[in-house]
Amino acid sequence: MLPACVGLIPFGLVCGVGAAAAGVDFPGALGMSAIIFSGAAQILVVQLYADGAPVAVIVLTCFVAGLRFLMYSAAMAPYFRPLPARWQNGLAFLLTDQAFAVSVRRFSATHDPRGGALHFLGGGGALWLMWQLTNAIGFLAGNVIPASWSLEFAVPLCFIALVAPVLRDVPAIVSAVTAGGSVLALAALPMQLNLIVAGVIGIVAGTLTDLARERWKAH
Amino acid sequence: MEGALNIWLVILAVGALNYLSRLSFIAAFGRCSMPAWLARPLKFVPAAMLAALVLPMIVAVPSPDAIVWANPKALAAIAAAVVAFHTRSALKTLAVGMLTLWLVQWLLRVAG
Numbered sequence: 605m606l607p608a609c610v611g612l613i614p615f616g617l618v619c620g621v622g623a624a625a626a627g628v629d630f631p632g633a634l635g636m637s638a639i640i641f642s643g644a645a646q647i648l649v650v651q652l653y654a655d656g657a658p659v660a661v662i663v664l665t666c667f668v669a670g671l672r673f674l675m676y677s678a679a680m681a682p683y684f685r686p687l688p689a690r691w692q693n694g695l696a697f698l699l700t701d702q703a704f705a706v707s708v709r710r711f712s713a714t715h716d717p718r719g720g721a722l723h724f725l726g727g728g729g730a731l732w733l734m735w736q737l738t739n740a741i742g743f744l745a746g747n748v749i750p751a752s753w754s755l756e757f758a759v760p761l762c763f764i765a766l767v768a769p770v771l772r773d774v775p776a777i778v779s780a781v782t783a784g785g786s787v788l789a790l791a792a793l794p795m796q797l798n799l800i801v802a803g804v805i806g807i808v809a810g811t812l813t814d815l816a817r818e819r820w821k822a823h
Numbered sequence: 824m825e826g827a828l829n830i831w832l833v834i835l836a837v838g839a840l841n842y843l844s845r846l847s848f849i850a851a852f853g854r855c856s857m858p859a860w861l862a863r864p865l866k867f868v869p870a871a872m873l874a875a876l877v878l879p880m881i882v883a884v885p886s887p888d889a890i891v892w893a894n895p896k897a898l899a900a901i902a903a904a905v906v907a908f909h910t911r912s913a914l915k916t917l918a919v920g921m922l923t924l925w926l927v928q929w930l931l932r933v934a935g
Contacts, residue, residue, distance in 0.1 A: 608913060610914055611913035611914045611917055614917060614921075628830055629830075632830045632831065632834065635830075635831065635834045636830075636834055639834050639835070639838035640834060640837050640838045640841060641838075641841070642841055644872075644873075644876060645837055645841060647876070648876075649833055649834075649837060653829075653830060653833070659829055659832050659833055659836070662833050662837070663833060663836045663837055663840065666837045666840065666841070667837075667840050667844075668872065669872045669876070670837075670840060670841050670844050671844065671865060671868045671872075672865070672868040672869045672872065673841060673844035673845045673847075674844050674847050674848065674857075674861075674865055674868075675862075675865040675866065675868060675869075676845065677844065677845055677846065677847045677848040677849050678847075678848035678852075678856070678857040678862070678865075680848075680849060681848045681849045681851075681852035681856075682852065684849045684852075685852055689850075692846075692849050692850060693846065693850070695849075696842065696845045696846035696849050696850070697842055697845065697846075699845040699849075702913070705911075705913075753925075754896075754921075754924055754925075754928070756880075757880075757896060757899065757920065757921065757924055758917060758920075758921065759880060760876075760877045760880040760881050760896075760900060761900070761903050761916055761917050761920040761921065762913065762917070763873045763876055763877045764873075764877060764900060764903050764904050764907050764916060764920065765903070765907045765912075765913040765916035765917065766869065766873055766913075767869060767870060767873035767874060767877065767907075768903075768904045768905075768907035768908040768916070769907055769908060769911045770869055770870055771870060771908065775867065776866075776867065776870045777870075779867040779870040779871045779874075780870040780871060780873075780874035781874070782871075783870070783871035783872070783874040783875040784874040784875065784877070784878040786875070787874075787875040787878050787879060788878055788879065788882065791879065798875075799872075799875050799876065802871070802875040803868075803871050803872040803875045804871075805871075806867065806870065806871025806872070806874060806875060807864050807867045807868060807871045807872075808864075809867075809871075810864075810866070810867030810870060810871060811863050811864045811867060814863060814866070814867075815863070
């Protein structure tokens, strides 16, 4: 989890800086990092909040972006199954992109669910603490970081680190390319609705390609 | 005050939905596993949503008709994507991406 923790530092700083720039107050910024605990969702909230988007649009956009957690949850479920419900409820909160990326490999390598869970709890807890700390520092010290460092570029880089490794088959590439193309083509839509529309277009395109490929293989 | 109220409404709603999404199949496993019709589209959520989030951040979009593809951030993003694809390391991706960006920006300043 240590490399994931270090990788999170610039991302957390940028989330804090973004919250301050969007006019969210300090308790609000802390609330976002502590409760939402998802860089992608926080960046979306801050961007949309600054644009004056209605609450419903912000929540809906974050919900679609957060659908990936359903997939993580299903992938981790077999490993969490031997644990008591209380543990499952607590550990689920720590299931972030980074924790998932690290743990899914670790859990599949070990046959000791309790050890795996403890590792997940320790690593996930450390990620959470690091996230609060970097978000708070970013909020308070945002203006100290020179703009010429282009620290905001850490945000797309963190997303690239998550997305590039999954682009290993044709349907996934089709999904990413159609979503990326759509988001630019639809940039004129108000309230950044292009994000959610492009996301759905990409998901549908990937699914159809996957189905078509399966059918083609079966013949 | 209204703004402050709204942001807390957003925080609680997004936080709750995020948590329920994370908990969903961990809590439900045993009673039901993920149905195939849901599993297939969900597979593409990260690729589609993350691509949709990333693209506007790396290509300058002054207007939909004038997308600037050739800029330091797009170049650095491509370098970072190659590293991410081959190493799966967030740290190396960040390092290569930031260093490439700084290098290209510096070259442009020196050349310009």
